Amino acid sequence: MTSTGGRIGSPTLDEVAELAGVSRATVSRVVNDSPRVSPEAREAVLQAVEQLRYVPNRLARSLVTRRTDTIALVLSESKTQIFSDPFFASIVRGVSAALADTELNVVLLAARDEREQEKAGRYVRQGHVDGVILMSMHNDDLLPEIVAEAHVPLVLFGRPQNGRAVSFVDADNAGGGALATRHLLGQGRARIGTVTGRHDMNAGLDRFSGYRTALEEAGLQARGELCVEGDFTEAGGARGMARLLEQVPDLDAVFVASDPMAVGALRTLHAAGRRVPEDVAVVGFDDAPIARECDPPLTTVAQPLAEMTRHMTDMLLRQIDGDPDVEVRVCETHLVRRASA
Amino acid sequence: MTSTGGRIGSPTLDEVAELAGVSRATVSRVVNDSPRVSPEAREAVLQAVEQLRYVPNRLARSLVTRRTDTIALVLSESKTQIFSDPFFASIVRGVSAALADTELNVVLLAARDEREQEKAGRYVRQGHVDGVILMSMHNDDLLPEIVAEAHVPLVLFGRPQNGRAVSFVDADNAGGGALATRHLLGQGRARIGTVTGRHDMNAGLDRFSGYRTALEEAGLQARGELCVEGDFTEAGGARGMARLLEQVPDLDAVFVASDPMAVGALRTLHAAGRRVPEDVAVVGFDDAPIARECDPPLTTVAQPLAEMTRHMTDMLLRQIDGDPDVEVRVCETHLVRRASA
DNA sequence: CACGCCCGTGAGAGCGTTCTCACACAAGCG
DNA sequence: CGCTTGTGTGAGAACGCTCTCACGGGCGTG
Structure with missing residues (x-):
């Protein structure tokens, strides 16, 4: 390894110093833009750096600065x-x-x-x-x-x-869930279901709780058959929607806790022959790029990412x-x- | 910073050594699972490590081993x-x-x-x-x-x-493109279009060239109106498919160079009232999870990822x-x- | 019983940096 | 003209680790 002719490993500060005819400390100052260096020394160092293609070893630096950046x-x-x-x-x-x-x-x-x-x-x-x-x-x-x-x-x-x-x-996931649900209520929808996120994720739970809050404000109940648990994936959304339709055939709106899931839900609704939004209104969550592209374009809750x-x-x-x-x-x-x- | 009472910074090898009553070298050996350590020394070190919650500083190690792992x-x-x-x-x-x-x-x-x-x-x-x-x-x-x-x-x-x-x-992207296209040819499809990947990516170009190869083998020509450039996104696939339908109204098959694009293409085909695969057969690329889920499930080319x-x-x-x-x-x-x- | 051997151990050099000091020298002041 | 002040520089000690080397003690062998 050491006997190889080629330059193994990068040049060090010392090598640059030698080439530039200054000390290691001065090279370090130049590299770190310290002001206390004479123009001549700086020039010499920069040239040496260039010539050797010197790149500081970050590990060594971090060891002393205690910063890895x-x-x-x-x-x-x-x-x-x-x-x-x-x-x-x-x-x-x-x-x-x-x-x-x-x-x-x-x-x-x-x-x-x-x-x-x-x-x-x-x-x-x-x-x-x-x-x-x-x-x-x-x-x-x-x-x-x-x-x-x-x-x-x-x-x-x-x-x-x-x-x-x-x-x-x-x-404010709860607030967002409520926002979505109130929007559906405001359209006169009466049987509003939800495909929630996973119940072991707070985002899922909070959006769900916002949904219930809004229903309760309106004097409605989040009956069990209106709520199915999803998993934030498109496939999960499709499955959840299918179950929802089965449980509540006259469903007229649904709040789906993420856009990928909402896309899956739309697919299920199409397949079931329901028109969106005429028969069933759908609100998603996240304002993902796909929300703009799908059919119909998705009303959704945006977080200020x-x-x-x-x-x-x-x-x-x-x-x-x-x-x-x-x-x-x-x-x-x-x-x-x-x-x- | 230094005057704070609490333990700033992690314990070092030296501290562990002192507590265990051995030298730094021995601690290093234990930490690195060297066999040449007596059971008693090893035990003492392990206890000290435990007690101080010692974690090796990887930067320092890397500096000498020249390995960052x-x-x-x-x-x-x-x-x-x-x-x-x-x-x-x-x-x-x-x-x-x-x-x-x-x-x-x-x-x-x-x-x-x-x-x-x-x-x-x-x-x-x-x-x-x-x-x-x-x-x-x-x-x-x-x-x-x-x-x-x-x-x-x-x-x-x-x-x-x-x-x-x-x-x-x-x-073998070219091979995959050919595979897909031959499959369509084998079904007796005659007007086979393609939504390609980006032309500044080799994967896109290669899949496209496979498509042309297969057509030529069959004595057909990849006429310009049969080929539109996509961008590997679902939206791009939808747009590409729309253009393709416009240019070739009697299209009966399409090779789409990625599954997300194929999903977009399916959407366009549905919207245009074409049945898949009866009117238009679709083959995608990648065998993404979505390929299994979409409607109809997508025939696609899988790479052994x-x-x-x-x-x-x-x-x-x-x-x-x-x-x-x-x-x-x-x-x-x-x-x-x-x-x- | 003397010799060499291996095994566990510790001392110490080094990895490539930064940073504190001390030093030389120039310039400004009374 | 001596004194302080300041400015550019270099020597050398860290940083926390690995690794080579040397050393002492137990063992087996001739």
Whole structure:
């Protein structure tokens, strides 16, 4: 390995220093844009850097600065295919965008099963990242605990189940569910069903509770046969809708707790010969790109994802800078009216 | 910062050594499972590790071992929403699965625009990872070049455009396109259109060329009005199908170069009152989960993704272990028959 | 009984950085 | 003209780990 003629490994600060005829410290200053360097020295160093194609070794730097300039976006989700959910894609985009003009890198960690969660936890604890944004929709997830105990700055996407003191950003899911349901009530719909999200995810539960609140406000009851549990996937939405139609043949509206599920529900309704919105009105949730494209275009509840991701990164950066406060932010949703309701 | 009472920072090897009453070297041996440690010493160390909740600092270790035990899965894709493509989700799953019982971590790097690509490139060059699996479907992408020049082990998913010597794994896209088209021909279809993938992605071009090959074999011509360019999205598939119907009203079959696009095409066909497969037969590509769920279930070309991801990781690991050979692997596709053709 | 051997251990150098200090030198002040 | 002030520079100690090497003690062998 050492006897090979070629340059194995990258050039070091020392090599640059020698070539530039200065000390290692001066090279470091130039590389880090310190002002206290003479123009001549700076020029010499820059030339040497160029010539050797020097790239600083980040590991060595991190070892002394105790900063990695990297944050992890952890997706801890086993049961649904969160990865192919456009909703998740938006989060990723939002976070990268928010950090675009900082020094910070974002890495995504996928933690599908328990094993991967432990791997991700280890990765975080071993000092690879300065902070973590954790999307863990699932209530029995170990990872929030693991990360919190590692004393690594942490912001959750979505309200955690147990009331532990941790910063998070969430949409007002209950408010959104109520918004959707009130919209349907306002159209004079009387038998309003719902395909909920998974009951072991807060987003699912909260949207469901908003649905019930709105019905109760109107003096109606969320009877059991009106409510079926979905799983946030398109297939699940289709199945849920089928069951709903079976249980309540004269259904005239449905609130579906996510857009992919709503697309599945639309398919079932078409197949069953129901017209949307004439026979059955449909409201979804998330305002995914598909909502605009499907037939009919989907009325849906939008969460301000850009705003939410910005809050998450801001909160995380504050924590990384040493602010010990726990912050919580719940963002308002709004209804996007299209043709389906 | 330093005056805070609490334990700032994790315990170090030295602290563990002191508590266990041994030297730093011995602790290191225990932590790294070296056999040359007496049972008593090992026990003492393990207890101290437990008590201090010691976790090795990976950066420090990497600095000397020159191994990070991390590989990056880089998604360099700007134009389509690759992130919400189920196809991509499968790749991620496959790679993590293949590395599940190794020490290696996987981080995902999303590089949507040029800026993010540079950031990702920097990340790789600065020594954060031992190797890279790069999904860059796009022909004008800078990242393959950047990574290759950094002399970091690299395996591409998908054949690169310029013939540079780099290891890659690809599906036989041309073969798959031919397979699909021959299947349609075998059903006696005569006017077979295609909605292609993007022409600046090899997967798109190759599937298209397979389509033409099969037509020519049958003595037919891929007339211009039979071919429209799609973009691998559902919306694009719907639009492409609409254009196709307009240009060729008596179309009796279509090969759509991805399943999401095929789903869009089905929607258009339904809306236009064409029965599938009676009036128009449809074959997709990818065997995405949706293919099973849609109406009618989609006949589609499957690529052996599990096999492909395994090859990619194997090849990368070999490179990381110092094997300088460039390897190439093209995997066979097969047809999955369902109801749409 | 002396010799070599292996085994468990610890001392210490090094990995590539940053950062604190101290130093040399120039310039400005009384 | 001595004194402080400031500015550019370099020496060297960290950072937390691995790994080579040397050393002492127990054992088997001739």
